[in-house]
Amino acid sequence: METTLDRLPLGQTARIIAIDWDALDVAEGRRLRELGLLDGTELTALHRGGLFWRDPLAVAIGRMRIAIRARHAAAIRVEAL
């Protein structure tokens, strides 16, 4: 199943297949890469911050967990594993 990270069901593990760098500004893209969000990275969607909105999203990458906004997650295409 292919989707974007913001739509990945919680608890689901997926692999990043593409990131739309044009949807992010340069600094945001760089920070994503520094946090290890790259093509081929495996991650798991963990938590959402609110009941009524989708922001933010917590994901686990290896042993680290990070929080990102849905807007950024929407730029990340993933394939469920």
Place this chain on the structure above:
Amino acid sequence: MTTASPLVALVGNPNAGKSSLFNALTGARQKIANYPGVTVERHSGRASFADGRPLELIDLPGSYSLTPASLDEAVTRDVVLGRQAGERRPDALIVVVDAGNLDQHLCFALELIGQGLPVVIALNMVDMAARDGLELDAAALAARLGVPVVPTVAVRKRGLDALLDALDGALKQGASAAPAANDDQRALHHQARALARAAIVREAPARRWTHAIDRVLLHPVAGFAVLLALLFIMFQAVFAWATPFADALEGGIGALQGLVIAAMPDGFLRGLIVEGLLGGVGSVVVFLPQILILFLFILLLEASGYMTRAAFLMDGLMAKVGLSGRGFIPLLSSFACAIPGIMATRAMPDAQDRLTTILVAPLMTCSARLPVYAVIIAAFIPATSVGGSPVGLQGLVLFGLYLFGIIGALLVALVLRRTVTKGNTAGMMMELPRYQMPRAGDVLLGLWQRAWAFLRRAGTIILATTVILWLLLTYPKVPEGSNISQVDYSVAGRIASGLEVVVKPIGFNHDIALALIPAMAAREVAVAALATANAVDAGDDEDAMAAALGDTLAGKWSLATALAFLAWFVFAPQCISTIAVTRRETGGWKWPLFMVGYLFVLAYVAAGITYWTAVALGLG
């Protein structure tokens, strides 16, 4: 500064345990200053090698790479590259990595090793990694990296001697034949993952504890309930726990006043000491226990890793008003004091987001307002419980005032982001570190630094303003036989009479008008000013002087006036130091002036509405 002792910088990712390692290496021998031109704090301290030779350590802001996304990170890059004004290039680096997060933290480590300085890796928090089921081979990692790798547990002071020995060796040897610097994140990540895989001997599934706790604490309903409960307990504790300490302090100050009155002849000096110094400064120092309890909570929440969870929960809400969860930590710090709060915005990458956060930071009720709230609440709100529950009414009112400030801040941010600080919705990307037990030593050191800063403030700016105010209140002396009170006759009283015309419509009396002027220097001086005026009015009548300030006020003010006064202080234009730090952080007078202006208007309107409503309800 001696150039003989080597300068060594601690560098690493955020959450690598860098500051704990810095504390463990330097103990209390620390200095906090600012880098010239920027307001990033420079933490330095001294340590010594096994044979006693000294070295100077600096703790650089946590960073993910040498390409900065914020002012803090720019300092880290500039110091490492030797470009930071006022700082010589370090002779060596201690790169701190979290043993439980190697594939992430080794990226920055690799970039740092490539800079041509002698490097020692502190493989920190190995105990936590072990508890997580990770077994690591430090020697294998060292062999592949070509630099010494020393396992450490900063919070238990383990591995420190070995780390210093390795550092000594690295300094003598000079830079190793380092791989070429590479800032291509993709390549670095590949390399880091390969290294981590080689170093990991055994691995169990990751972080079950943190995962289990997060299931509750990050839950959109349960998590929010916990956050609100924590904040509520915090404000209840500020009132309930501090009382015995505050009473003891107050008793001590009263006893001192009695001693001075008994020992000295009546005159200028005795008046200055008893009314100005002890009466004024003393009335502020009494709040030290409450301020320390507030800071204790903030430090514990930060050290345990909970603070970023709070930011996570708040992000969705803050996004609605155009702020980001990144701003939550600066705003929460502003509950202690707006100055560290505004300085903490330096870690925020988005300029408009940062500016908005700075502008609303003064609406978070800082600890300097606590004395004002505490006196008024104690005087006007009965110390009963709400409906027979263990919840105290006074604590509830205090909680309400804080909430009032927060709602005000959210509304102001909403308006600002649509008008003067328009821009893209800010992003938020941050790491959620693993939970850990706060270390008593680190918390106590933090508390001590806060207590010291508060007492120094009380000893300087608060002392100066209360003494000046006392002089203005005492002279000219009211003529013999006149029935005008000393306060009304004095210079300060006459100025206040002028101001009273402006603030009368919102229910403020002469006392308040008098207190508002020095409150601009430091808000807690409002209490000192009321106390000093009270003491001057009481003259040598010891009974009147001994009467607590609260009781006097309760006799003189109406409830509506007291409530209006509280409302004023929710929005009150901040102290001179906040204006100064805003000017420094925004690089000009435009934004601080804007901030003062809008706060004045809000304070006036809020106090007015409160007063008129209260009067209409028959509380006047």
